[in-house]
Amino acid sequence: MENLIFPPFLHEGDKVIIVSPSSKIDKSFLKGARQRLESWxxxxxxxxxxxxxxxxxAGSISQRVDDLQQAMDDEEAKAILCSRGGYGAVHLVDKLNFTGFARHPKWLIGFSDITALHNLFQKNGFASLHAPMARHLTVEPDDDFCTQRLKDILFGNFRTADAEGGYRCPAHKLNHKGTAEGILRGGNMAVFHGLRGTPYDIPAEGTILFIEDVGERPHTVERMMYNLKLGGVLERLSGLIIGQFTEYEENKSLGKELYGALADVVKEYDYPVCFNFPVGHTNMNVPLINGAVVRLEVGSKEVKLEYGE
Known part of the structure; x- marks a missing residue:
C-alpha cells in the first residue's frame, strides 16, 4: 500500500476557503457554514x-476552476470546504494544477459530486476528507455527531475522539465477517463510476472501498456494481463498505431488495463486507479520510472501522 500525504491539521486562526465547484447553492447555507467554521x-x-x-x-467552468485553483494555491489556507455537490465537479478534473498545492497541501472537504475531486486529489498523492458540507453545517445543532467528528479530524483529534479513533455500527444480516487493513477510498458510486477507465479511477489493490448514492434506481446501482465485478475491481479489494442508498423506490424490480442484490454480486469474495454503514446522503454521514490506512473488522455483533498508524 502506498500511503497518501496528509495535509497539516488545523489550529485556531487558520484560514479556510469555501468554494462551490459543482451546483449553485442557497446563500443562506454559505452564511451558515461560515458561522459554524468561525465558531471553531x-x-x-x-x-x-x-x-x-x-x-x-455555481458559475461557469472557468469561474469554478479559478476559484478552486486559487484556493489550492493559497499559501495560508489549511482547508477547502466545498459548499455542496449536485453536478459539475467533473468539469474541473483535468484543468487543475497541483504545483502550488504540493508546496502547501490543505484538506479538501465534501462528498457526493465532490467524489470526482477526491479521486483527483488521491491521484496526485493527497488524502482528502469525505464529509458533510455547508447545508449540514448550517442546519444541524452544535452537538451534531458528524459535525463534531469533522472538527475532530480537521484539528487532528480524531484518534482520541473515542477509544479506537474510528467508528462502530451494528452488524447487518448480510455482512461478511472478517478483518482487513487497507487504504480507505470511495464515495458516491455514480460519480466514481463515471471516472472508470480514466486516470482518475479508484485503484482496487489494497483498497477498502466505501460506496453510497442517492436517487439511483436499484437496477442502475446493480449495473454499476457489475461493472466493478466484471472489470476485476471487486476481486482485488481488501474490503467493502456499503453505505446508504437513499431517495429511491424499493420496488423489488431485481427480485429482492437492493442490499440483497448487492450481496449476491459480492458473495464469492472472502474479504469483509459491511452493509448499512452510516455514510451517504443522510444526517448521519460520518466523515471519512479518503486515503487513510484503516482496519475494518466485521464481527457478529458490530462493525469497527479504525484508523491505522
Missing part, C-alpha cells in the same frame, strides 16, 4: 464565485 476559531474566506449561478452550476 477559524478564519473563513469565501471564493469569489461561491455564490454565483450559471444554469444549474
Amino acid at each position: 476559531g477559524l478564519k473563513v474566506v469565501m471564493g469569489k464565485h461561491a455564490a454565483s449561478s450559471y444554469a444549474s452550476y
Whole structure:
C-alpha cells in the first residue's frame, strides 16, 4: 500500500476557503457554514464565485476552476470546504494544477459530486476528507455527531475522539465477517463510476472501498456494481463498505431488495463486507479520510472501522 500525504491539521486562526465547484447553492447555507467554521476559531474566506449561478452550476467552468485553483494555491489556507455537490465537479478534473498545492497541501472537504475531486486529489498523492458540507453545517445543532467528528479530524483529534479513533455500527444480516487493513477510498458510486477507465479511477489493490448514492434506481446501482465485478475491481479489494442508498423506490424490480442484490454480486469474495454503514446522503454521514490506512473488522455483533498508524 502506498500511503497518501496528509495535509497539516488545523489550529485556531487558520484560514479556510469555501468554494462551490459543482451546483449553485442557497446563500443562506454559505452564511451558515461560515458561522459554524468561525465558531471553531477559524478564519473563513469565501471564493469569489461561491455564490454565483450559471444554469444549474455555481458559475461557469472557468469561474469554478479559478476559484478552486486559487484556493489550492493559497499559501495560508489549511482547508477547502466545498459548499455542496449536485453536478459539475467533473468539469474541473483535468484543468487543475497541483504545483502550488504540493508546496502547501490543505484538506479538501465534501462528498457526493465532490467524489470526482477526491479521486483527483488521491491521484496526485493527497488524502482528502469525505464529509458533510455547508447545508449540514448550517442546519444541524452544535452537538451534531458528524459535525463534531469533522472538527475532530480537521484539528487532528480524531484518534482520541473515542477509544479506537474510528467508528462502530451494528452488524447487518448480510455482512461478511472478517478483518482487513487497507487504504480507505470511495464515495458516491455514480460519480466514481463515471471516472472508470480514466486516470482518475479508484485503484482496487489494497483498497477498502466505501460506496453510497442517492436517487439511483436499484437496477442502475446493480449495473454499476457489475461493472466493478466484471472489470476485476471487486476481486482485488481488501474490503467493502456499503453505505446508504437513499431517495429511491424499493420496488423489488431485481427480485429482492437492493442490499440483497448487492450481496449476491459480492458473495464469492472472502474479504469483509459491511452493509448499512452510516455514510451517504443522510444526517448521519460520518466523515471519512479518503486515503487513510484503516482496519475494518466485521464481527457478529458490530462493525469497527479504525484508523491505522
